[in-house]
Amino acid sequence: MSRERQHKHGAPVTMRDIAKEAAVSVATVSHVVNNKEGARIGEETRQRVHEAIDHLGYRTNALAKTLSVGSSRFIGLVADAIATTPFAGQIIHGAQDEAWKHGYVLLVANTEGNQAAENDAIAMMLEHQVKGILYSTWYHREIDVPESLHQTDTVLVDCFSTGSGLPAVVPNEQQGGKTATEELITAGHQRIAFINTTTPSPALTGRLAGYRSALEAAEIDFDESLVIPAVPEQEGGYEATAAIIASGATAVFCHNDRVAMGLYDGLREQGLDVPKDMAVVGFDNQEVIAAHLRPPLSTVALPHYELGAAGIRVLLGLEPEQDDEMYLIECPAIRRQSV
C-alpha cells in the first residue's frame, strides 16, 4: 500500500524500474512476477523484487506481454442487440464469466444489426489479435455469416448458418417446447392450446415439435385447431384470447412471456382466473414480466447465460466435440404460480 509514485499520468513503472530498484535484471523480475517454474530464484532476491514492486506500484503491461508471447488473451464478442433486450446482456455475462475463468478478456461490440458496424467491429477485433470471436444474435435464427469471420476461429451463439462449417450453440427449442407442455400435462390438463408465433423461425418449428412430442408421450391426440398463431407480442396474446376460450382448452402454452402477458389481460377481461379457469405457461423467462405478473408466470427459460458460457468453451476447445457442430443447450422449466 505504500506506493511512492501513483503514476496516474506520467511515465508508468516498468520492469526496468523494478529491476533497477531491486538491483537485479529484468529477466529476474519477469521470473518472479510470473512465478516461473523452471527458474529458481533466491528467496531474498524474490523478496527484494516484491518489495520494489509494491514500493513503486508496478503493474504488468498486458499488451507488451501479448506481443512478446505471441498470443493474445482477447476474445471478441459481437452482439446485434445489446441495447434492446436483456437477453444479450446475459449472453455477455455468461461469456465473460467463462472467459475469465480461462484467463481471457472480452472485447465487446454492439452492432445493432448494422452491417457496417459489424464489419468495423470484426476488423477491430482482428487487429487486436483476438483468439477468436463469438458472434451472437438476440433471438435464435439462421444467419448469413460475414465473410471476415472466417479469418479467425468463430462460434455462433444463439444463431447458426448451415453449410458455413461454423460451430453453433443454440437453445434446444424442441426440448423446451416439450418441457413447457409437460408442465401442463403433469398438472392434469388434457386439452392444451398452443399460441405459436407467426414468424418463421427455429422457435416456431422447434417448440411446436416439442409440444407435439409431449402430447404424444402422454397419449393425447394432437388437435390442429388447438394451435393458434399470433404475433409474438402482448398484442398477439391479447387478441388470441377469444380463440383460446372458444377452443375449449383448459391450459395454454404461450410462445413467449409477452404473449402470456397479453393473454392474462384478455382472460381477466373475460372474468377468467389464472390458473383456476385457465393454466398458462410462457417461454423465455423474461424477468420483468414473468416474475411480476399476477399470478407470477410459470415458464421455460431461454438459457442465455449458458449459451454465452458454452460458446466460450466451444471456442476454446473445451467442449466435447459434436458431430454436426450444433450444440443444443437445455431450456429449463421455471415454476411459478400460473399452472
Next chain:
Amino acid sequence: MSRERQHKHGAPVTMRDIAKEAAVSVATVSHVVNNKEGARIGEETRQRVHEAIDHLGYRTNALAKTLSVGSSRFIGLVADAIATTPFAGQIIHGAQDEAWKHGYVLLVANTEGNQAAENDAIAMMLEHQVKGILYSTWYHREIDVPESLHQTDTVLVDCFSTGSGLPAVVPNEQQGGKTATEELITAGHQRIAFINTTTPSPALTGRLAGYRSALEAAEIDFDESLVIPAVPEQEGGYEATAAIIASGATAVFCHNDRVAMGLYDGLREQGLDVPKDMAVVGFDNQEVIAAHLRPPLSTVALPHYELGAAGIRVLLGLEPEQDDEMYLIECPAIRRQSV
C-alpha cells in the same frame, strides 16, 4: 480480395512481409499504411505497397502499435448488472458508439455487484493500459468508489460519490419528475397522485421535488396525502390501487413503469379505464412494458444511452467543464396513450 494466404492460423502477415514483397523498407510500409503527412512517398511505391497489402492480406497489429506509440485506445467500462436489466445494455451501447467515434474500443466487464470481480476487472483494465474507466451502476445511486479506480482517469455513470472528486454523469431526476407531472397537468388534471418509491435514493427525492415544482408552477397546492409510497415493483403499484382511488385523484404519476403496470392491473380489476377514468404516466421507459401495456404507457425515459455517451465525452475531455462535476442528463417525455 485476392488474398494469397488467409493465415487463419500460422504466422500472421506482418509489415516485414509487406516490405519484402513490395521491395521497400518497413518504415515505408508504415508510412503508407498510416498515410503519414510528413513523409512523401512516390506514387508508384505507394501502389506497390498497397498491392502487397491486399495480396498478402495484411492487417495491422493494434497491440504492437499501442506499445510503440505509447498510448492505448482502450476504454474500460465496468458495469454492475449487465445481465439483469436492459439498462446496462443501453449504457454500453451509448458508450461504445461514442468511443468508436473517437477511435476507442471498449473493454467491458460485468461485476454483478461482486467486490472481488470488480477489483479483478479494474486490475485487468489497468494492465491493458486503458485510457480511462467508466464505472456504471444500473440504477442511480451514491456509491463508494473502489480504491483502485483512482489509479486512472475515471468517470462515474449513473452513480456518484460526493467527496471523491470524480466526475459523475447522472439522469436529471428532478427535471424528469417535473416533466412527468407536467404531462398530466397539460392534459388538464389538477388532482394528481404520485406513487413514489420507498427506497431512499436520488430518484425518490429528485422525482418528488420535480413533482412539487411542476405543481407549484401550475399553482396547484401540494397535498401530502396524494403522495403514496410503494415498493417500486408491479406488486407495489397493484397494492397502491385502493389508496389511489380513495385519494380522489384523476391522474397518477408512477415512480416507474413496473409500478404503473401493477396499477393497471388494480385499476382494471376495479373496472376503471385508463386514461378515461385515470390518467397514468410512468418513468424509465422500459420498452417491454411501457410500449405494450394496454393502453401503451406514456412515460419519461431514463437516458441510459446518453449517460454512456456523455460518460465517454467527459472522460475524453470533450464535454464542457462543469463546476460541481455533476453532469445532469435530461429525461425526455415519451408520449403514448395513457394520458
Next chain:
DNA sequence: GTGAAAGCGCTAACAA
C-alpha cells in the same frame, strides 16, 4: 523519396 536503427515493455533461450 526512402531506409537504417533505436526503442516501446516484456519473454525466453542460453550463458555464466
Next chain:
DNA sequence: TTGTTAGCGCTTTCAC
C-alpha cells in the same frame, strides 16, 4: 541462481 541477448510488430527520428 541470475544475467545477457535477441526478438515480438510497429513507429519514428534522422540520414542518405
